Amino acid sequence: MSNSQGPRQLFRGALIFHGSMGIISIIGIVMIQDISDFVRPAREVVGGFAIGIGFGSCAAALSLLLSKVWRRARILETRLAQIFEGLTVGEVFVLALLSSVAEELLFRGLLQPVIGLWLASALFGLAHWTGDRRLSCWPLISLIAGLALGKLSLWEPAGLSGAIGAHFAVNWIGLARLRRSATPPSDGFSEAP
Template sequence: MKNKHAEMIKELSDRELVFHLYLTQIILLTIAVILGMILFDDVGEFTQLFNWEDRNILLIGGGAGLVVVLLDFTLMKILPSSYYDDGGLNERIFRNRSISHIALMAAMISISEEILFRGIIQTNVGLVFASIIFAVIHYRYLFNWFLFLNIILLSFFIGYLYEVTGNLVVTIFMHFIIDFLLGVLIKYRNNKQEGMFNE
């Protein structure tokens, strides 16, 4: 199964991978809208999950996002590269993108995933169920025990912060910070390696 998935990914061009990333996020948002119409009494009940004036957006969301990225960056330096091997998918998605495109991708991923998993599922079914589904939906990580453990712990952590703050904007911003900074890190690490080979 792992080999079949890896082969399927290799057959796709970088452009096709990015297209599939956007398509996946649109599908998740569509699912969120459908479930939201079923599980919430009205739109007002859903919009109460967003508090744009909450200082916890920067303090907790931004702070926790930076802590996760710093921890990840530290572990990348310490652990063997095989621990972070996702089959090269993240590298292929981010390596040739502009900073603004990485920001756009990170924004779309964080908004769609947090609305569905925290705003819709966790609000109505609970932290454990939402966190497990969030981890499983990141299918490629199932083949690497470290990445799978990583995504489960991260999912529970984001879910816990949502429980504490009650504000979906906090977790969206945290998720954005993580994806954006790691995407930029992958881009520059790849560019640096290419520069070394070209010398």
Template sequence: MDRDTFLRTAIPFEAALVPVAALLAWILGVSLRDGLQEPAHGIAWGIGATIPPLIALVVVRALPWAPLRRVGEFLNGVLGPALAACSLAELALVSLLAGLGEELLFRGALQPVLGLPVASVLFALAHFITPTYALLTGVMGLYLGWLATASGTLWTPIVTHALYDFVAFLVVIRDVRRQRTQDPQAD
């Protein structure tokens, strides 16, 4: 996938989740506005709450388990070149839109009605690249859902999700650049 395709796909898709979440919340009788109170509190929580999943990212990447390696190879091979061609601002925009759209949908609209486990399973299914990636994403969904409940605001999982995605993008870019340096003919 190239940069333009990635951006033309990711930005509208993630942005479209915001009105989808709002419509679904309205249909289900859920108030997204209630979950968006206390932004400063939620943003502060969200920044701090990004640390555990980033530690998990480091640990998971270090494990010598073949399914985990395949996830990394897929992300580096398919998304890596596109991400490496993006500016930091573009990566930040995609990350922010993903955090906002996905959290409004899964934690804001669905979790209050379906509960944390079901919303997390749906989150995992929406990110199904491989079974291992879906499992990891489901665990992240549980964590983000817990953050929404524990902090009392959707800002916490929104910020955590966005920051995590941004750093994960940078990790993939680092891997791709490292691979290019080691094997300049790989492109």
């Protein structure tokens, strides 16, 4: 395994981090915004989520294509594959779902209505900065994804559940693919930042 912590520790840490993010976001939404803006009939929530799954699946295909034509995207994928190596399919599913719900509640549900699409998307991009210059494309890709997710959340048929669905599809498809294609540590990609 090439990540510095084992897959179970990574999984537990991500559960705590994203679980906390989701809870804090819900508290913030309830305290700052009109909760009635978030209450929608179940049919609309499920429909929005399904629309998001479709958009996210297309975005995941674009991400795969990007990794074929852009060296920095390939480096990012190699590193992510190393990080998520050893996770089970179930763990990847839970991480994809929990991170999608928590991040969308924070960036699209809580922040975007207060600070706007562009600033919320910029913060979403910055949240994906690792400090490793070789992975500098991740914040840029995340900024663009944040703008798309923000626009999707503003589109009435999709709404916030559509942004969550799209984010989930990107994470689930990408992580499921990457966990199968982990590159051995001898690929020349140094662990040091």
